[in-house]
Amino acid sequence: MAQSANLGFPRIGARRELKKAVEAYWKGETDAAALVAEGKRLRAAHWQAQADAGIGVIPSNDFSFYDQVLDMAALLGAVPARFRDAGDGLDLYFAMARGTDAAPAMEMTKWFDTNYHYIVPEFSRDQSFSLSSAKPVEEYLEAKALGIETRPVLLGPVSFLSLGKSRDDGFSPLEHLDAVLPVYADLLARLHEAGAAWVQIDEPVLVCDLTEAQRNAFSRAYAALADAGPKLMLASYFGGLGDNLEVATGLPVAGLHIDLVRAPEQLATVLANSGGKVISLGLVDGRNIWKTDLARALTVAGKAVQRLGSDHVQIAPSCSLLHVPVDLDQETGLDEELNSWLAFAAQKLAEVATLTRALNDGEDAVADALAQNRAACEARAVSPRIHDPLVKARVAGVTDDDRKRRSQFTDRIAKQQDRLKLPRFPTTTIGSFPQTQQVRRARADHRKRAISDSAYDVFLKAETEACIRRQEEIGLDVLVHGEFERNDMVEYFGEQLAGFAFTKFGWVQSYGTRCVKPPVIFGDVSRPKAMTVAWSAYAQSLTDRPMKGMLTGPVTILQWSFVRDDQPRRTTCEQIALAIRDEVADLEAAGIGVIQIDEPALREGLPLRRAAWEGYLAWAVDAFRLSASPVRDETQIHTHMCYSEFNDIIGSIAAMDADVISIETSRSDMELLRVFADFDYPNDIGPGIWDIHAPRVPSGQEMTGLLQKAAAVIPAERLWVNPDCGLKTRGWDEVEASLRNLVDAARTLREDRSAAA
Ligand code: GLN
Ligand code: ZN
Secondary structure: OOEEEOOOOOOOOOOOHHHHHHHHHHOOOOOHHHHHHHHHHHHHHHHHHHHHOOOOEEEEOOOOOOOHHHHHHHHOOOOOHHHOOOOOHHHHHHHHHHOOOOOOOOOEEEOOOOOOEEEOOEEOOOOOOOOOOOHHHHHHHHHHHOOOOEEEEEEOHHHHHHOOEEOOOOOOHHHHHHHHHHHHHHHHHHHHHHOOOEEEEEOHHHHOOOOHHHHHHHHHHHHHHOOOOOEEEEEOOOOOOHHHHHHHHOOOOOEEEEEOOOOHHHHHHHHHOOOOOEEEEEEEOOOOOEOOOHHHHHHHHHHHHHHHOHHHEEEEEOOOHHHOOOOHHHOOOOOHHHHOOEOOHHHHHHHHHHHHHHHHHOHHHHHHHHHHHHHHHHHHHHOOOOOOHHHHHHHHOOOHHHHOOOOOHHHHHHHHHHHHOOOOOOEEOOOEOOOOHHHHHHHHHHHOOOOOHHHHHHHHHHHHHHHHHHHHHHOOOEEOOEOOOOOOOOHHHHOOOEEEEOOOOOOEEEEOOEEEOOOEEEEEEEOOOOOOHHHHHHHHHOOOOOEEEEEEOHHHHHHOOEEOOOOOHHHHHHHHHHHHHHHHHHHHHOOOOEEEEEOOOOHHHOOOOHHHHHHHHHHHHHHHHHHHOOOOOOOEEEEEEOOOOOHHHHHHHHHOOOOEEEEOOHHHOOHHHHHHHHOOOOOEEEEOOOOOOOOOOOOHHHHHHHHHHHHHHOOHHHEOEOOOOOOOOOOHHHHHHHHHHHHHHHHHHHHHHHHHO
């Protein structure tokens, strides 16, 4: 018999109960016992839901109070020395995640190409490891006591070490492999003793480019763990095994999970080389919210059963369901048609169960479910709500010229200078200003219809005007309107574009207790009417200084949404780019001379495999250029990027051909600037000189110092002065003080230069 399996269930709870419980604990409103009890309640509910859905192999230890990588670090006793005095248990755990007064938090970074962020393990050469928690065993037994047999999940040793960071120069975390293996073996033995026949061991680095050292580590690790007790289901996900396929199939493990959503092409080779393993088929998309085409999935599963026999086949989501919302049944606000195309975690598990039954008992046994699924998939494919012939025709008609400005940068910037008359080292900000309590309350009241449209409008206009006056008074050169009317930089645009839908409860964990609710791009995207022109024009009417129009770029809108899976992402991106392009043209026509198109997510879209980078960057840059290029030379296009390092894609950033880019740099002490030694970035650039993520006011001197560093590698006439990112999370006091210092820093540089001249 084939088995239905799950790799991980969202732990936040259908109503974000975990977030609420953890935050209440942090605030001291509840005690540890209450938090622990709530965790236990959620785990029980989630196990039961999976059992009720008909899942045979149910995961345990997929629960976490913060992050599963941090759990693994805590389990192995990999606690950085600075947390020595941070207590134990939950206190120590949350101290590592969030920092204390004495010890800064551990670093956090993106989990592969998802929007989930994990805590980066820290390793030093002289550290040791020991089994420091019994969490996986306890949770296994907890489920067992409820009558539910589970398959515990562990992050595998090679991925765990590979995702970590060395604190010692010249030391590679992988060198700790021999030190962690006995702890893993000990843990596996204890799980076996407790009764676990199988353990799922996640090794997502198997879908990335591996070094020779990593490949060797795989052989060594699994030779050591093969006989530790439980059978191992080695899980790969987020892509295909590619050139690591032999490494993976050659390991002495009893099972292998493969992602057949992202990499369907690997099935035949894996089946041919399965070597007696149970193969877990990741057929239901764990990264997106669309219904599975069950007929197609059944064909694939049928091949595996034919080749291996049903005893050696499991049916599963492609990866943990951590990356999708919990339950579509809560979404009573979506229309029925759209609703019928979607599947969240609960619905995906029902799909897994249906597929498994169809394999085991024949399709007749689930005829209704299959018929309904077929009807939904067919209806979606031809729905006029998805297909807009005008949009398709427009995309088909895009030419290379549409992605080019009329002149080259040197000509454009000269005309822009004539028009804008900015001083050397012009100062500006990234767009948003503090979203104060009042701003958030007014927005909430407006949503609830507690205040009228016109009252809200009056309020926003007053905020905007006050913000402009403050910027004038501080002495900034290029102003912004402050973005008070925006809730979120993607949602604000998505709500005004055709082809987007929004859920009420479609939350997914981003990091710790932070959850996001990505928009759903279900159809061809177009812009029914101008989205930002009224605000920008109003703001410009209040001042003589140039006002920057503020837009979110096509790649970022794509990257932070659930994207339709029935056409290539690049096509959807191109449609969004055309909508933004129209907005750019309308802003220009309304007299806005500077327009910023933010692309903070450009780098996050990079494929996991290096060989695929070029293809992605080509279409991503094209999409940006398509959105930015309808304007005259005199109109200055800015872009903005943050959240990551950009050194390795600087060529593509240059190819975007924005007149000005503002880019996060100060957190890395201007590390980005090293790249300018080798790469002659051609256009204007503002390396951020104020880390807005930290609640402190940098001095003028500090910022002057950073600017001088920048001026050493960027020609003075191309250097802008700005913070790292938008200011919406900061308070007005620190913003005013910091911006005054920033303007002072620019003035100091101007004076230095004129004195030197
Ligand atoms: N313009 C946006 C802001 O200032 C940019 C935000 C971002 O880069 N994430 O808030
Ligand atoms: Zn930013």
